[in-house]
Amino acid sequence: MTDAPLLQVENLAVEFRSGGAWHRAVRGVDLAVHRNETLAVVGESGSGKSVTALAAMGLVPKETGRIVEGSRIRLEGRDLVGLSERELDRVRGDRMAMIFQEPMTALNPTMTVGAQVSETLRAHRGLGAEAARREALRVLELVKVPSAARRLADYPHQFSGGMRQRVMIAMALACQPAVLLADEPTTALDVTIQAQVLALLEDLKREYGLAVLFITHNLGVVALIADRVAVMYAGEIVETGTAAALFDSPRHPYTEALLRSMPRVDRDIGALEPIQGNVPSIREIGAGCAFAPRCPHAQDRCRAERPTLADDGAGRGVRCWVRGLA
Amino acid sequence: MSAAPILSVEGLGKRFAVGGGLLRRPSLVHAVVDASFTVGPRESLGLVGESGCGKSTLARCLLRLVEPDEGRIVFEGRDVRALDRPAMREVRRHLQIVFQDPYASLNPRRTVEQTLAEPLRVHGIASGEDVPARVHAVLAEVGLPPDSLKRFPHEFSGGQRQRIGIARALVLSPRFIVADEPVSALDVSVQAQVLKLLEGLRDRHGLSLLFVSHDLGVVRHVCDRVAVMYLGRIVEEAPVPAIFDEPLHPYTRMLRDASPVPDPGARFALPRVVGEIPSAMDPPRGCAFHPRCPDATARCAEAVPETVDLGGGRRVACHLFRRA
Numbered sequence: 001m002t003d004a005p006l007l008q009v010e011n012l013a014v015e016f017r018s019g020g021a022w023h024r025a026v027r028g029v030d031l032a033v034h035r036n037e038t039l040a041v042v043g044e045s046g047s048g049k050s051v052t053a054l055a056a057m058g059l060v061p062k063e064t065g066r067i068v069e070g071s072r073i074r075l076e077g078r079d080l081v082g083l084s085e086r087e088l089d090r091v092r093g094d095r096m097a098m099i100f101q102e103p104m105t106a107l108n109p110t111m112t113v114g115a116q117v118s119e120t121l122r123a124h125r126g127l128g129a130e131a132a133r134r135e136a137l138r139v140l141e142l143v144k145v146p147s148a149a150r151r152l153a154d155y156p157h158q159f160s161g162g163m164r165q166r167v168m169i170a171m172a173l174a175c176q177p178a179v180l181l182a183d184e185p186t187t188a189l190d191v192t193i194q195a196q197v198l199a200l201l202e203d204l205k206r207e208y209g210l211a212v213l214f215i216t217h218n219l220g221v222v223a224l225i226a227d228r229v230a231v232m233y234a235g236e237i238v239e240t241g242t243a244a245a246l247f248d249s250p251r252h253p254y255t256e257a258l259l260r261s262m263p264r265v266d267r268d269i270g271a272l273e274p275i276q277g278n279v280p281s282i283r284e285i286g287a288g289c290a291f292a293p294r295c296p297h298a299q300d301r302c303r304a305e306r307p308t309l310a311d312d313g314a315g316r317g318v319r320c321w322v323r324g325l326a
Numbered sequence: 327m328s329a330a331p332i333l334s335v336e337g338l339g340k341r342f343a344v345g346g347g348l349l350r351r352p353s354l355v356h357a358v359v360d361a362s363f364t365v366g367p368r369e370s371l372g373l374v375g376e377s378g379c380g381k382s383t384l385a386r387c388l389l390r391l392v393e394p395d396e397g398r399i400v401f402e403g404r405d406v407r408a409l410d411r412p413a414m415r416e417v418r419r420h421l422q423i424v425f426q427d428p429y430a431s432l433n434p435r436r437t438v439e440q441t442l443a444e445p446l447r448v449h450g451i452a453s454g455e456d457v458p459a460r461v462h463a464v465l466a467e468v469g470l471p472p473d474s475l476k477r478f479p480h481e482f483s484g485g486q487r488q489r490i491g492i493a494r495a496l497v498l499s500p501r502f503i504v505a506d507e508p509v510s511a512l513d514v515s516v517q518a519q520v521l522k523l524l525e526g527l528r529d530r531h532g533l534s535l536l537f538v539s540h541d542l543g544v545v546r547h548v549c550d551r552v553a554v555m556y557l558g559r560i561v562e563e564a565p566v567p568a569i570f571d572e573p574l575h576p577y578t579r580m581l582r583d584a585s586p587v588p589d590p591g592a593r594f595a596l597p598r599v600v601g602e603i604p605s606a607m608d609p610p611r612g613c614a615f616h617p618r619c620p621d622a623t624a625r626c627a628e629a630v631p632e633t634v635d636l637g638g639g640r641r642v643a644c645h646l647f648r649r650a
Contacts, residue, residue, distance in 0.1 A: 044513035160602055190376035190540065192618075195584040195599040217513065220543075220586025224593055243590040261518035263547035265570055265585045266592065272525075272547065274518035278483055 005032035006076055006211040007056065007096070007179045013068035014048070014055050016282070023282040024068075025051045027235040030309075033179065033211040038202075040214045040226035040243070046279045048235040049215045053181045056080075056213070057098050058088040076178060093124050097172035101184040103164040106171075107156040113140075113167050114152030117174055124175040139170040143200060162193035166200065173204065180205075183215045198225050219262055223247055228315065231255050234280055234290035237309060241316040251318045251325070253295045289321070297322045331364035332502060332534050333388070333421075338362070338397030340383055344607060355606045357383040359558040361397070362633075365502070370528065370535040372549035372566075374542060374581070378606050379555040385506050385538045389423055390414060401502070419449050422495035426507035428487035432479040438465070438490055439475040442497050449498060460497065468493045468523060485516035489523065496527060502534045509544060521548060542585045546570055551639055554578045557606055557614040560633075563641045574642040577615045613645060621646055 014026040026048040033039045043049040054060055056073050058080060067073075073080045075096055080088065092098075100106050108116055117136035121127045127135060133152075140148035143166040156164055165185060172180060182201065186194040202225060205212050214225060222229055226243040231252065239252035250256040257275045277294040289295070292302040301321050310324045311317035318324045338361040346352025357380045365371045373381045386392040388399060390406065399406040401421055409417060425431040432441060442461045446452040452460050465474060468489040479487055488508060495503055505524065509517040525548065528535055539545050545552055546566055553563040554575065562575035573579045584599050601618035604610055610617050616626035626645050633643040 044515060162602060190603060191542075191584040191586075192376065192580060192599050193602070194586075199599075218586065219514070219588040223588050223590045224586050226590075247588055247590055258514055259588055261515055262588055263518075263521070263541075263543040264587045265542040265546055265582055266587045266589075268567065269547065272518045272522050274522050275515040276519075278485065278516065279513065 003034060004077065005034050005074075007033045007213065008072070008074040009052070009056060010072035010074070012052060012055060012071045012073065014051050014060055014065060014071075015068055016065045018064075018283070021283075022066075024285075025065075025235055025282050026055065027285075029232075029235075029237055031213075031230055031237070031240075033213050035178070035211055036205060036209040037227045038205060038212040038214050038225055039228050039230065040216060040222040041230045041232055042216055042219060042222050043232035044217055044279050046234070046281065047232040049217075049232045050183050052232070053098065053183050053213060053215050057092060057096065057181055058083070059098075093120065093175050093177070095177050096179040096181065097175065097177040098181040098183065099165070099168050099172050099185050101187050103161075103168040104156060106168055107164065109156055112153050112155055113159070117152075117167070117171055120171055120174050135174070136170075139174050140167070142173070142204075143167070143170045145170070160193075161189055162197060165189065165197050169197075169200065169204070173208070176208070177210075179211045179213070181213045181215075184217070185214075186221065187216070187218070194221070201225065219247075219258060220264075231258075234285055235282065236290070236319065237317070238291065238319045239317065240309075240311075245316060251323050252291075252320050253297050253323060254291045257294075289319075329366050332367050332369075332402055333536075334364040334398075334400045335388070336362045336398045336400075338384065338387060338399065339395050340380075340387055340392060341395055353607050356558050356609070357606065358387065358394070361555075361560050363553055363560065363563060365534050365536060367501075367534055368528075368532050369551065370537055370549040372545035372552040373536060373538045373555065374540065374545050374552060375555035376540060376581070376603055378557070378603060380558040380606070381538045381555050382506055384555070385423070385504050385536060388504055388536070389418060389421055391423070415449065419451070419498045420501045421504070422498060422500040422502070423504040423506065424488075424491050424495050424508045426510050428484070428491035429479060431491060432487065432494075434479055437476055437478055438470075438493075441479075441490065441494055442475075445494065445498050451498060464493045464497045467496065467527070483516075484512050485520060488512065488520050492520075492523065492527070496531075499531070500533065502536070503528075504536045504538070506538045507540070508537075510539065510541065517544075524548070542570065542582060543587070554581065557604065557609050559614065559630075559643065560641075561615065561643050563639065565639050568640070574640070574647055575615075575644050576619045576621060576646070580618070613643075 012029040015022040041049045118132040121132040230240040288303040292298040309319040340358040342355045343352035387394040552569045612627045616622040631643045
């Protein structure tokens with residue numbers, strides 16, 4: 001990839017207050033998403049993947065959380081860290097939009113879908129009432145809501161889960177953003193509906209050259225949609241690379257173990273080899289590698305010293321003292 | 327299957343009345359329609375389908391947690407629907423259930439010890455000294471440390487809570503466990519631990535299993551046979567791996583093709599998956615799958631297809647199916 005990334009996150013650290021102390025949920029994350037590219041960030045609960053997306057969107061709750069000084073979030077070259085709420089509001093929606101797992105939390109249940117999409121268009125693109133209505137219809141057709149003209153007058157609860165997710169995607173894309181953040185957008189959907197929504201996202205990415213940051217816990221979904229992948233564990237990226245390279249030859253023991261612990265529909269995988277133990281809480285991460293307590297390859301150095309994310313200069317990176325890129 | 331089944335179900339049906347009110351008649355949802363299957367000793371049957379297909383309702387009907395409207399359920403030779411309360415309690419000792427969300431199914435005010443001891447007392451299986459001995463044994467079996475006994479459900483992680491749920495089912499030494507999406511709420515790494523635990527227990531105790539899940543990968547791994555449900559009906563049943571490698575029903579094929587696998591080389595033809603899942607309140611006429619079926623004919627829209635038994639545990643309900 002030679003062009004400049006549309007979204008670039010550098011050294012991102014996010015802390016949350018709990019029991020009178022600050023704990024790091026995200027610990028020095030670097031990532032970049034380019035035009036016409038989907039970067040999947042995959043991890044289990046507590047890995048910091050959702051917090052990373054929320055931070056990029058400027059949505060870390062102020063009362064309990066904060067972005068640590070020295071973090072950089074650049075959208076089309078402009079640093080968003082430290083912008084006022086007003087300035088952020090202009091960026092959010094205009095150049096960068098976000099969709100969530102549960103569309104009902106993002107949609108207003110008391111407004112018709114047509115009114116909600118139109119309102120977004122009037123606020124962000126300054127369209128008049130009639131122009132906004134026409135544009136709302138166009139974006140709903142774009143995301144393939146059947147009989148879109150008739151459905152403009154329906155309320156969110158009258159839509160199925162899959163259709164609601166399409167409506168949310170329509171609202172996100174209404175202002176023609178450059179970057180789309182998608183946080184587990186298909187996790188609550190049945191697999192046949194998930195397949196359709198993923199196909200839609202893929203089409204839209206290609207058609208508009210979107211940079212998509214796709215957050216998920218599902219490695220199968222990653223394989224379907226990602227151009228590049230970042231695997232997160234305990235607040236940091238432990239492995240990154242193209243989807244082909246990562247699935248073909250995983251290097252980090254965590255990535256490898258995750259793939260081995262996932263039963264698959266297309267073939268027998270033999271005996272399951274679960275990862276022992278649990279994902280650590282952000283309060284109990286020690287000085288060494290966060291995965292060391294569960295890692296079959298762990299050595300003394302792993303328990304004492306935090307590994308760096310060594311990369312090969314061609315986009316492949318592994319954070320591991322033992323299995324890292326030499 | 328040569329051995330007599332431990333569980334056999336015939337023509338099971340369940341309807342729910344939904345909505346309605348003053349002057350308005352409620353509409354009927356046919357959650358389960360004419361379901362028939364058997365499970366042999368030590369056999370694991372998977373029940374798969376998407377939300378609203380009736381798989382959880384069917385699972386609950388087996389223990390009469392939901393009262394079926396019609397059909398026969400025979401467990402170890404006893405007609406379950408004809409039993410009175412004491413006899414039903416006796417059956418439940420051997421026929422236990424594990425739920426998806428252990429947090430919702432565990433009493434938050436009871437310690438693990440209380441939760442595990444209660445079934446023993448209710449069923450009169452153990453008393454006095456025997457109770458703690460049995461409780462300790464089962465706790466060790468599901469891989470929880472002894473100091474768990476005095477703690478409450480909220481003090482455990484999701485995976486540990488599911489272990490408690492499994493221990494509660496196991497404490498009565500059942501012969502059959504109904505597991506309703508037991509690993510769906512868990513992270514991948516923890517899911518594998520719980521699956522491995524379930525498999526080990528099944529093999530050690532010779533348990534039969536009805537494993538309800540929406541995850542075909544998990545079902546392929548755990549089960550010997552699989553029944554696929556769509557809008558209340560079982561549309562196909564076959565042994566593993568035939569059901570996944572050579573599915574006969576177009577819905578089974580669609581479900582398989584839509585299930586993501588961790589291999590970018592296997593990216594499927596996404597556009598082949600079409601249509602929404604229709605509402606169970608207003609299912610399509612004829613074969614309920616016909617509006618989404620790529621090969622549907624006029625006949626599919628008119629008549630519900632009969633279930634054809636092909637032998638070898640294979641059954642399919644589809645007008646398009648022709649014997650080779």
